Amino acid sequence: MQVTTTHQVLKTIVLSILIQGTILAVQAQPKDNGGNTSNKDYLLKSNSVPGKDSLDATEEKPVSGGAGSVMAKYGRSNQLYANMVDSLSKVLFRYPLVDSAGLTYAEEWVGTPNMGLRRPNYVIIHHTANNSCDETLREFTRTGGREASAHYVICKDGTVHHMLNDLLRSHHAGESKWGNNTDLNSSSIGIEIVNNGFEAFTDEQISSLAVLLERLKAAYKIPAANFIGHGDIAPTRKGDPSSKFPWKLMSEKGYGHWWDDTTGVQVPDNFDYLMGLRIIGYDISYPASALIAFKRHFMSENNGTMNAAVRKIIFVLYRKFE
Numbered sequence: 001m002q003v004t005t006t007h008q009v010l011k012t013i014v015l016s017i018l019i020q021g022t023i024l025a026v027q028a029q030p031k032d033n034g035g036n037t038s039n040k041d042y043l044l045k046s047n048s049v050p051g052k053d054s055l056d057a058t059e060e061k062p063v064s065g066g067a068g069s070v071m072a073k074y075g076r077s078n079q080l081y082a083n084m085v086d087s088l089s090k091v092l093f094r095y096p097l098v099d100s101a102g103l104t105y106a107e108e109w110v111g112t113p114n115m116g117l118r119r120p121n122y123v124i125i126h127h128t129a130n131n132s133c134d135e136t137l138r139e140f141t142r143t144g145g146r147e148a149s150a151h152y153v154i155c156k157d158g159t160v161h162h163m164l165n166d167l168l169r170s171h172h173a174g175e176s177k178w179g180n181n182t183d184l185n186s187s188s189i190g191i192e193i194v195n196n197g198f199e200a201f202t203d204e205q206i207s208s209l210a211v212l213l214e215r216l217k218a219a220y221k222i223p224a225a226n227f228i229g230h231g232d233i234a235p236t237r238k239g240d241p242s243s244k245f246p247w248k249l250m251s252e253k254g255y256g257h258w259w260d261d262t263t264g265v266q267v268p269d270n271f272d273y274l275m276g277l278r279i280i281g282y283d284i285s286y287p288a289s290a291l292i293a294f295k296r297h298f299m300s301e302n303n304g305t306m307n308a309a310v311r312k313i314i315f316v317l318y319r320k321f322e
């Protein structure tokens with residue numbers, strides 16, 4: 001058979017799978033109204049996938065709503081979420097003939113079933129810099145503009161809103177760097193805590209956060225060192241969470257590193273504190289910003305003053321990140 005396009009190749013493969021009655025392991029939508037028929041329709045439609053990760057050319061599919069007031073209020077956004085997931089699932093069906101970057105490698109493929117979804121390996125903590133959960137949910141459900149989001153939003157009363165599947169990429173970190181990782185959005189869970197940046201975090205927020213972090217750490221085997229703040233990974237642009245965030249308390253629970261008593265610590269004369277910050281993970285392209293970020297996180301201070309005490313703390317800490 002003469003094959004002229006990759007779409008035709010894919011269509012042929014999909015049809016032959018269906019004819020043989022093979023059950024595909026990947027289930028892109030719930031089997032709530034037609035079992036194999038809906039899967040068949042779905043697979044056939046996967047031949048017309050959008051060329052980018054977007055809502056373009058997706059069809060509206062009804063989303064089962066809840067009776068709660070939040071679901072009712074954000075029904076439209078939930079619908080858009082479902083459409084977006086539907087759009088992304090179609091991208092998966094193109095692979096590996098054409099990958100998401102649009103590159104074609106071959107006219108034939110050899111699929112492997114030995115795979116899974118990529119898992120998050122970092123947790124990035126934010127504060128919202130506003131005063132209400134409502135304001136945050138409105139912002140994160142708005143299309144156009146900044147198109148910012150987070151996986152979780154924690155309200156002042158401790159309510160946790162889960163806005164995005166952990167396995168999907170949220171737009172929460174922006175341009176960022178930690179170690180040599182330059183796309184934290186792809187590898188992290190973003191948690192926004194409602195806080196104006198000048199006030200204490202509520203006890204309810206901190207206890208909800210602890211429960212959430214415990215689940216995430218266990219589910220995805222995230223190392224303690226990889227619980228960090230937005231200000232850590234974008235030191236020239238961001239200052240959240242503020243110096244009031246209880247990093248020490250969190251580290252005692254296993255989320256993030258902390259330093260031990262520095263009494264008696266002798267820092268070698270040749271210790272380069274910027275190299276220490278770099279090993280911890282900071283981008284030291286702008287040394288002053290990196291130092292301010294470090295002091296905000298590890299000393300609850302808002303300044304870039306360097307002295308022997310700070311040097312000691314960097315020295316003690318960097319060895320934990322080595």
Ligand SMILES: [Zn+2]
Nearest residue numbers: 126127230240
């Ligand atoms: Zn942030």
